[in-house]
Amino acid sequence: MKRKIIMASVLVLGAFITFILLYLHFSAGWMYSCAITFGTFSYHLWMRLAVGYIMDGIMHNRADLTKSWYQPRKWEKPLYRLLRVKQWKQHIPTFAPESFSPELHSWSEIAQAMCQSEIVHEIIMLLSFVPLLGAVPFGAFGVFLLTSVGAALTDSVFVILQRYNRPRIMRLMNR
Numbered sequence: 001m002k003r004k005i006i007m008a009s010v011l012v013l014g015a016f017i018t019f020i021l022l023y024l025h026f027s028a029g030w031m032y033s034c035a036i037t038f039g040t041f042s043y044h045l046w047m048r049l050a051v052g053y054i055m056d057g058i059m060h061n062r063a064d065l066t067k068s069w070y071q072p073r074k075w076e077k078p079l080y081r082l083l084r085v086k087q088w089k090q091h092i093p094t095f096a097p098e099s100f101s102p103e104l105h106s107w108s109e110i111a112q113a114m115c116q117s118e119i120v121h122e123i124i125m126l127l128s129f130v131p132l133l134g135a136v137p138f139g140a141f142g143v144f145l146l147t148s149v150g151a152a153l154t155d156s157v158f159v160i161l162q163r164y165n166r167p168r169i170m171r172l173m174n175r
Helices: 002-026 029-059 076-083 085-091 107-127 130-138 141-174
Strands: none
Touching (some): 002 029, 029 130, 076 085, 130 141
16 A cells, blocks of 8 residues: 555656646646646645654654543544444555554554554644645635545544544453
8 A cells, every 4th residue: 555655646746747847838727727636636645645754753653542632532432333434444445554463563552553543644634724725826715625625534534443443452452
């Protein structure tokens, strides 16, 4: 998965640069729209990679599992049941599956990696709204809002997944 995301990020950045250069040469409106679109997608992809690598450099998959931020809330179980997380969780891709492997790590290390992953996706959710600033010079606020909300909702799936699975991992850890 890691390789695919990095490759997609490079390709989308390449498309952005290509359309910028084409627009500068031909001044076609559709090239301008493509440049903005690929630029926005490029931001979303590269920002995700940057946040993940920065947080890994800071946290090193070592989180304080006792912090209240990581503790399950009373309202979470009913929400997860409503969202049917159990039915779809196995279909969600993982950027670094080795971080969650019981063959490579203890349950405590896996739980800490889950906490770091949660924080990474929460930061990404917030940063997903930065492109709204692009609506000021480029217009099309609705398009920027839609992509920002879509990106934030996508990352909320990963936050939900970490929070859904962590109590189970904690029970295994405490055995």
